[in-house]
Amino acid sequence: MLRLEGLSKRYKTGDQALTDINLVVPNGQVMALIGPSGAGKSTLIRCVNRLVEPTKGKVFLGDLELTKLGSGALRRARRKMGMIFQEYALVERLTVMENVLSGRLGYVGFWTSWTRKFPKKDIQEAYRLLDRVGLMHMADKRADQLSGGQRQRVGICRALIQNPDLLLVDEPTASLDPKTSRQIMRLINELCAERGLAAIINIHDVLLAQMYSQRVVGLELGNVVYDGPPDGLTPEVLTRIYGEEDWEATIEKVEDEDEDEIGEEIDAISSPTKPEQKTIVASGES
Amino acid sequence: MxxxxxxxxxxxxxxxxxxxxxxxxxxxxxxxxxxxxxxxxxxxxxxxxxxxxxxxxxxxxxxxIPPKWSYMNELWRPVWDTLNIATLGTVIALIIAIPVAFAAAKNTTPHPLVRAVALFIIVSSRSVNSLVWGLILVLIVGPGVLAGTIAIGLRSIGFCAKLLYEGIEEIDHTQVEAIEATGASRAQQMLYGIVPQVLPTFAGVGVFRWDINIRESTILGLVGAGGIGLELNGSINTLAWTQVSMILLVILVTVIISEWVSARVRGAII
Amino acid sequence: MSDTSAANPGSSGVGITYPAKWKKPPLITNPTLRWGLILGFAIYLALALGTMDVNWGRVWEGLPRGQRFIAAFFPPDFSDSRNVVWDGILESMWMAIIATVAGIALSVPVGLGAASNLAPKWVYLACRSIVAGSRTFPEVILAIFAVKLFGFGPFAGFIALSIGTIGFFAKLLAEDIENMSASQAEAIKATGASWFQWVNYAIQPQVMPRMIGLSVYRLDINFRESAVVGIVGGGGIGATLNTAFDRYEFDTAAAILLIIIGIVMVLEYASGYLRKWVQ
Structure with a gap:
């Protein structure tokens, strides 16, 4: 369970990114965080694992107060928080396997990471995760040889091999095409369900947020302006979050498209481990 | 207007x-x-x-004219020495330049004071020409290849470290952030996030400097620091002009070959 | 972590055992080539170190001298009764300035001629060979010959540095002209401008800012090199430095080195500032 209490962040430039945020994310809940650019979505999830240092307020993961940890304890706490990034943020010149294994860095010493001699258990788990996302055959490829969707899957593996209690997901679909975006969102959803993980997903796309989350939080200028179920996102609510726009038409139109596409897509990805399906996924992306 | x-x-x-x-x-x-x-x-x-x-x-x-072709027999050894001065000097320089570069780059320096010291090392090494370093080292360790190698090394530290730290500062920071988010220590972040990104720069800088060092080591002999420059100095002083032209020809060929090798290797890396 | 696979019946994790070993694939996949390169480099290193005759006795003898040299920097002694240091520095400065001016003046026609989109074929080839010729040999070797021809003193250094400047500047100028925007040049040509008008209106504005920055950079290089041409008799601070070392006057040598470092730092900063200002 993640609990934010009065979390605020003001950057050195004077920009107030977050103002007094109070949120509780129970275990197993996938929470979408929506809002216009600059609303503070990225800052919020970075304040949780303290890649960005909050100015005020407290963050609890379970009973542990993250905001008062020293650097060593913070590193240990970060192992329990997997993060997935917007532009994948894979280390491009390392192999896929090294990228996945880098999720275990918090658990091994410097010498092990230098020689790449990770524990057998970790390597097996890395292979299992790569197989789960259909990329087992890519283990020895360099990360920059992969397509966008494949890279994001590796990013997901890197987060999951940490064996986290919480996933922090920053715009996972921002640089992917619509179809791949859905596959990735579905994958994240499935994996969260499998492991009972809590997740915060920053996302631009309101529709994806509605489809793949149990709860939506709307941010506007660093304030929570909506917190409720996905189907509570009425045009009025969207106007409050994003400002005036003809929301009715947008929602309707896109939702129609959805229905058609989802049917065929579910077949393609719901069991990505069957060999014949795997090839479909792979060809769809490359 | x-x-x-x-x-x-x-x-x-x-x-x-x-x-x-x-x-x-x-x-x-x-x-x-x-x-x-x-x-x-x-x-x-x-x-x-x-x-x-x-x-x-x-x-x-x-x-x-014509160059004294038979003189070549006496030149093989100086050419070999010149090559060694350049290569070993570059190796020494790289070994020292890498920690200096990490200390000088804004995003990896442990402390601003350390950065200032590293930057001063870079400037001093770059400002003093290898011939001047040669002059100093001949006084200290005596004339010969050792003085030349150290001179080339000292001169190259600044050059390599400058290009390296600029490379380190230009890396993609989100890749490092991603490693940091897994709970990796600072040393591990360096190993997994930074080193893979700057490795090609390191190799490129090393080869580039090696090429320059071949040129520089041809003249170090003028102050007694070994290599083919020693023969050049001797031949000019004794007014043996046909030997001088032979040496100049050899220098020309060496420089052209090293330039070709360095271009090929850099092409293969990048 | 093993429990996660059990809790995941939909995935293929069940029943399959995954490899427990993984090795990073080597950079060079061909093993023969890989080991050949490693072995070759090892042999070279052994040979290079083996053939390097070092007179360790001489090195040992020299160490106190090295100590004395380093001690001369702490603190440096700038009090110089005979003013030779400042005379040398000034001479170097003037030499660098005049060599830069003359070198650039000469390299403008050469650079224009060495641009393939500007000059006829035979002019192009002639100018390119001038550039290649002056780039091949380091300034020091040029200086040795200049000293032989013109006698000891700053004039020889001036000639050597000017020739070096031509090779450097003309090459960059020619490359810049070759890379400039062809459409702008064409537009001016279309107005019926003469060749000189064309160069003045179409080419000069495009290459000028970079050339101003480069000339300051070259002044910086020429100053540094002037310390070296002096060692072979080309005048300037190099001559002073050489004398200081010959007489084991480490105090003077340390002062000269520090002054050189200081001036180079100032020049580097100034050229960076000027380049920003021009662009």
């Missing part, structure tokens, strides 16, 4: 009057400095020699 009102209506000029004046003033000062500098230099010149120079040049030119 102002318009200026005159009695014949508006006139176009390229620049405003004040700016134009400043530019003229700049030229005037520049010419004055150059003239003054020229006067000082010419005062210290014996013009008789200068007038005689074309005849001398023609004289030396004819004496240099």
């Amino acid at each position: 102002p318009l200026i009102e005159t009695s014949d209506g508006p006139m176009w000029r390229r620049r405003a009057t004040k700016k134009q004046l400043l530019i003229w003033l700049g030229w005037l000062v520049g010419i004055a400095i150059a003239t003054y500098a020229w006067q000082l230099i010419s005062e210290k010149t014996i013009w008789f020699f200068v007038e005689d120079a074309p005849r001398q040049a023609a004289d030396i030119g004819t004496r240099m």
Whole structure:
């Protein structure tokens, strides 16, 4: 369970990114965080694992107060928080396997990471995760040889091999095409369900947020302006979050498209481990 | 681009009057400095020699042809020494330059004070030419290849470290952030997030500097620091012009080959 | 972590055992080539170190001298009774300035001629060979010959540095002209401008800012090199430095080195500032 209490962040430039945020994310809940650019979505999830240092307020993961940890304890706490990034943020010149294994860095010493001699258990788990996302055959490829969707899957593996209690997901679909975006969102959803993980997903796309989350939080200028179920996102609510726009038409139109596409897509990805399906996924992306 | 009102209506000029004046003033000062500098230099010149120079040049030119081909037998060893000075010097420089570069890069330096020291090391190493380093080292460790190697090494530290730390500062930070988010220590972040990104730069800089060092090590012998420059110095002092032309030819070929090798290797890396 | 696979019946994790070993694939996949390169480099290193004759006795003898040299920097002694240091520095400065001016003046026609989109074929080839010729040999070797021809003193250094400047500047100028925007040049040509008007209006504005920056950079290089041409008799601070070392005057040598470092730092900063200002 993640609990934010009065979390605020003001950057050195004077920009107030977050103002007094109070949120509780129970275990197993996938929470979408929506809002216009600059609303503070990225800052919020970075304040949780303290890649960005909050100015005020407290963050609890379970009973542990993250905001008062020293650097060593913070590193240990970060192992329990997997993060997935917007532009994948894979280390491009390392192999896929090294990228996945880098999720275990918090658990091994410097010498092990230098020689790449990770524990057998970790390597097996890395292979299992790569197989789960259909990329087992890519283990020895360099990360920059992969397509966008494949890279994001590796990013997901890197987060999951940490064996986290919480996933922090920053715009996972921002640089992917619509179809791949859905596959990735579905994958994240499935994996969260499998492991009972809590997740915060920053996302631009309101529709994806509605489809793949149990709860939506709307941010506007660093304030929570909506917190409720996905189907509570009425045009009025969207106007409050994003400002005036003809929301009715947008929602309707896109939702129609959805229905058609989802049917065929579910077949393609719901069991990505069957060999014949795997090839479909792979060809769809490359 | 102002318009200026005159009695014949508006006139176009390229620049405003004040700016134009400043530019003229700049030229005037520049010419004055150059003239003054020229006067000082010419005062210290014996013009008789200068007038005689074309005849001398023609004289030396004819004496240099044809090169003394048989002299090559005595040149293999100096060429080998020159190659070693350049290569070992580059290796030494890289070994020292890597920690200096990490200390000098804004995003990896442990402390601003350490950064200042690292930057000072870089500037001092770059400002002093390898021939001057050679001069110093011949005094300390005695004439020979060792002095040359250390001289090349000391001179190259600054060059390599400067290019390396600029490379380190230009890396993609989100990749490092991603490693940091897994709970990795600072050393591990460096190993997984930074080193893979800058490795190609390191290799490129090393080869690039090696190419330059081949050139520089050909002249180190002039101050006694080993290599083919020693033979050049000796031949010029004894006015053995056919040997001089042979040495110049060998230097030319060495430089061309090293340039070709370095271009090929850099092409393969990038 | 093993429990996660059990809790995941939909995935293929069940029943399959995954490899427990993984090795990073080597950079060079061909093993023969890889080991050949490693072995070759090892042999070279052994040979290079083996053939390097070092007179360790001489090194040992020299160490106190090295100590004395380093001690001369702490603190440096700038009090110089005979003013030779400042005379040398000034001479170097004037030499660098005049060599830069003359070198650039000469390299403008050469650079224009060495641009393939500007000059006829035979001019191009002639100018390119001038550039290649002056780039091949380091300034020091040029200086040795200049000293032989013109006698000791700053004039020889001036000639050597000017020739070096031509090779450097003309090459960059020619490359810049070759890379400039062809459409702008064409537009001016289309107005019926003469060749000189064309160069003045179409080419000069495009290459000027970079050339101003480069000339300051070259002044910086020429100053540094002037310290070296002096060692072979080309005048300037190099001559002073050489004398200081010959007489084991480490105090003077340390002062000279520090002054050189200081001036180079100032020049580097100034050229960076000027380049920003021009662009």
